[in-house]
Amino acid sequence: MAAAVFERGAHSVSGTLETLLKKVDDSDLGHLIGDLTPTSRALISGAVIAILVKLCFGKPKERRKYITDLSTVGKPVERGQNLVSADAPVYDVIIIGGGTAGCVLAARLSEDPTMNVLLLESGGSGRARSESRIPAAFTKLYRLPEHVHNFWTEAQEFAKGKKKFWPRARMLGGCSSINAQMAQYGPPGDFDEWATIIGDESWAYKNFSKYIRKFEKFIPHRDYPEVDASVHGTTGPVQVGFNTTVSGWCSRFIKACINAGIPSTHDFNAPKGLIGAARANAVTYVNTDHERVSSENAYLTPQVLARPNLKVAIKATVTRILFEESGNTKVATGVEFTSAPDGPLFHARSKKDVIVCGGAVQSPHILMLSGIGPAAHLQFFGIPVIHDLPGVGQNLVDHPIVDLYLLQKGYIESFRHLGNPKSVIDILKVIHALLQYHVFNTGGPLAMNHGEAAAFVRTDDPSLFPPSEFPEKLLDSTSASDSPDLEYFTTPGAYLEHGAFLFPNYHTYGVHVYLLRPTSRGTVLLNSVDPFAHPKVDPNYLATREDVLKLVRGIRLGLKISHSEPLNSLLDHSSTADQFDHQLHLKTDAELEEIVRERVETVYHPTSTCRMAPLYQGGVVDSNLKVYGVKGLRVCDASVFPSIISGHTAGACFAVAEKLADEIRAEYGSQF
Ligand SMILES: Cc1cc2nc3c(=O)[nH]c(=O)nc-3n(C[C@H](O)[C@H](O)[C@H](O)COP(=O)(O)OP(=O)(O)OC[C@H]3O[C@@H](n4cnc5c(N)ncnc54)[C@H](O)[C@@H]3O)c2cc1C
Numbered sequence: 001m002a003a004a005v006f007e008r009g010a011h012s013v014s015g016t017l018e019t020l021l022k023k024v025d026d027s028d029l030g031h032l033i034g035d036l037t038p039t040s041r042a043l044i045s046g047a048v049i050a051i052l053v054k055l056c057f058g059k060p061k062e063r064r065k066y067i068t069d070l071s072t073v074g075k076p077v078e079r080g081q082n083l084v085s086a087d088a089p090v091y092d093v094i095i096i097g098g099g100t101a102g103c104v105l106a107a108r109l110s111e112d113p114t115m116n117v118l119l120l121e122s123g124g125s126g127r128a129r130s131e132s133r134i135p136a137a138f139t140k141l142y143r144l145p146e147h148v149h150n151f152w153t154e155a156q157e158f159a160k161g162k163k164k165f166w167p168r169a170r171m172l173g174g175c176s177s178i179n180a181q182m183a184q185y186g187p188p189g190d191f192d193e194w195a196t197i198i199g200d201e202s203w204a205y206k207n208f209s210k211y212i213r214k215f216e217k218f219i220p221h222r223d224y225p226e227v228d229a230s231v232h233g234t235t236g237p238v239q240v241g242f243n244t245t246v247s248g249w250c251s252r253f254i255k256a257c258i259n260a261g262i263p264s265t266h267d268f269n270a271p272k273g274l275i276g277a278a279r280a281n282a283v284t285y286v287n288t289d290h291e292r293v294s295s296e297n298a299y300l301t302p303q304v305l306a307r308p309n310l311k312v313a314i315k316a317t318v319t320r321i322l323f324e325e326s327g328n329t330k331v332a333t334g335v336e337f338t339s340a341p342d343g344p345l346f347h348a349r350s351k352k353d354v355i356v357c358g359g360a361v362q363s364p365h366i367l368m369l370s371g372i373g374p375a376a377h378l379q380f381f382g383i384p385v386i387h388d389l390p391g392v393g394q395n396l397v398d399h400p401i402v403d404l405y406l407l408q409k410g411y412i413e414s415f416r417h418l419g420n421p422k423s424v425i426d427i428l429k430v431i432h433a434l435l436q437y438h439v440f441n442t443g444g445p446l447a448m449n450h451g452e453a454a455a456f457v458r459t460d461d462p463s464l465f466p467p468s469e470f471p472e473k474l475l476d477s478t479s480a481s482d483s484p485d486l487e488y489f490t491t492p493g494a495y496l497e498h499g500a501f502l503f504p505n506y507h508t509y510g511v512h513v514y515l516l517r518p519t520s521r522g523t524v525l526l527n528s529v530d531p532f533a534h535p536k537v538d539p540n541y542l543a544t545r546e547d548v549l550k551l552v553r554g555i556r557l558g559l560k561i562s563h564s565e566p567l568n569s570l571l572d573h574s575s576t577a578d579q580f581d582h583q584l585h586l587k588t589d590a591e592l593e594e595i596v597r598e599r600v601e602t603v604y605h606p607t608s609t610c611r612m613a614p615l616y617q618g619g620v621v622d623s624n625l626k627v628y629g630v631k632g633l634r635v636c637d638a639s640v641f642p643s644i645i646s647g648h649t650a651g652a653c654f655a656v657a658e659k660l661a662d663e664i665r666a667e668y669g670s671q672f
Pocket residue numbers: 096097098099100101102120121122123167168169170171172173174175176178179180181182183184316317318319357358359360362363366603604605606636637638639648649650651653
């Protein structure tokens with residue numbers, strides 16, 4: 001009864017707020033608010049109280065218990081002890097890194113009650129952070145070193161010598177806990193290419209796609225009946241669907257793409273491939289409660305964590321993998337870990353496998369610290385070489401992005417206030433958004449993931465890039481004739497510095513163009529032997545001319561889309577302001593090339609630094625993800641991708657881990 005009264009009261013507060021906001025929006029901004037009436041003030045206070053009451057007394061969030069006392073999962077040891085302590089706790093499998101892939105493996109392997117699994121994660125719980133749970137809030141995490149490894153790249157030789165900010169998650173769920181939640185898994189041709197590179201058909205799309213369906217729980221939506229649910233997984237742990245809020249800019253972008261000559265598509269993840277334009281979150285990793293779906297909350301459920309054969313320790317950084325000789329072979333027999341740079345060290349022993357799931361930056365880092373990598377590089381740092389494996393840390397590839405900053409004509413629709421409330425009106429809007437999200441569970445602006453519509457194209461598509469205007473034939477770096485090499489996505493506001501700067505005095509619109517199949521390759525190398533020191537990350541952006549020319553084409557088409565209706569009428573193309581791009585179409589290709597080199601940034605998708613490939617092609621792992629030349633050691637995360645996919649990378653990480661879990665269980669069977 002009390003709850004019903006509360007709900008009704010809160011609804012009426014929200015309704016009144018909505019009316020008030022509408023009035024404010026319709027009026028000339030700013031006047032109404034200067035001196036709020038007592039009624040308005042009462043409404044605001046009511047809304048705030050409603051939110052607080054809901055937060056305090058609403059349905060409690062499921063609490064998940066993780067191990068923080070490392071002495072309960074490891075044996076304390078002295079520094080410099082190179083063999084696993086004889087009385088260290090023993091596990092069948094030790095997983096290093098509870099990220100996107102690591103949580104999948106922990107949950108799937110421990111389904112076998114005879115398999116003892118230890119998962120060690122350097123950070124804390126992602127789910128415990130509201131910035132991770134609330135879809136719109138993730139960029140707030142980027143600069144917090146406790147939750148994010150905030151790497152910087154080396155100065156980029158081909159990008160004006162600038163160092164680039166490269167956030168990677170440091171929490172359970174890994175980057176699936178901080179990513180933009182867009183769920184596009186890559187076109188079938190990419191996985192067929194993987195199978196060809198490694199010479200194993202189990203990676204071809206027709207076989208590998210069962211693992212995509214295994215992780216997926218697709219939630220259809222009545223507004224998108226064209227999406228064929230039968231080609232999706234419906235029983236997996238990772239809920240994907242249309243549960244994010246999108247602004248009116250989403251459909252405007254898709255219409256403008258179609259008017260610019262890009263076909264429309266309904267489902268970027270259907271087996272037929274993903275060329276075309278659609279609501280980007282044709283699915284997102286956001287559930288029906290409008291919360292992010294990370295690998296932590298999808299896989300490490302309270303039921304999974306209650307398994308006696310699974311231990312999940314947080315604030316546990318692995319400092320190295322330890323090896324023993326068996327005949328002529330080096331065998332990984334355990335790990336050394338600690339909670340802090342000067343903290344006590346612990347050992348744990350593995351009977352079967354140590355699986356490195358540290359991500360594309362840290363997996364090669366951990367291997368090198370442990371003596372697996374290019375011998376000369378390890379010797380330079382005085383690290384005893386366990387196995388000379390030149391491919392470790394090589395082949396780094398990332399999707400380079402160029403953002404276009406556009407100005408709305410007047411005020412069309414904007415969410416600037418969410419990140420940067422500047423007036424009482426903005427504060428009212430924020431309160432309204434909080435009510436929608438926290439009290440009524442209707443989503444609202446906090447349920448946005450920002451990247452709301454997307455288009456995938458090929459730079460050799462003659463209908464988009466007619467040879468008369470684009471005569472130069474560029475290298476085809478795609479995996480198949482129906483795989484794209486450029487992606488666009490849009491945000492209802494433009495931003496700089498990874499979302500830290502939102503053009504506070506303007507209502508803006510962002511079009512982002514990125515290269516899906518770059519040919520430039522970089523490295524992850526050691527900076528120091530200190531496991532807590534960041535490695536040297538050098539994506540070597542734009543080292544090849546192909547990459548630059550394709551991005552120049554991408555900018556041209558992006559501008560054409562912005563000049564196509566309905567965007568054309570809603571954007572202020574008369575603006576000559578320097579910080580906006582309305583005059584960019586007048587620039588020569590050489591001038592655009594300079595802009596590409598000036599602006600290029602990461603779209604946070606590094607892969608392939610422990611590549612699954614034959615040894616002679618710089619491979620680090622075989623098709624079962626076993627590290628070449630040693631025993632008992634595997635890698636499983638984005639670092640093993642044989643080539644970067646023309647999509648977003650989290651989906652393939654889930655699927656690769658699902659596949660490995662199946663294979664390990666089949667390989668060891670009843671041996672546990
Ligand atoms: C800001 C951002 C936005 C993105 N947006 C999208 C998107 O919209 N859609 C999409 O599909 N992909 C997106 N991605 C990419 C995608 O999320 C990643 O490719 C994927 O999640 C990587 O998974 P992983 O398993 O390779 O590594 P991670 O998920 O990064 O996991 C690595 C884990 O290992 C831990 N770790 C590292 N070293 C150690 C150690 N020594 N000891 C213990 N633990 C350790 C880390 O703390 C981390 O938790 C985005 C990424 C970022 C950063």
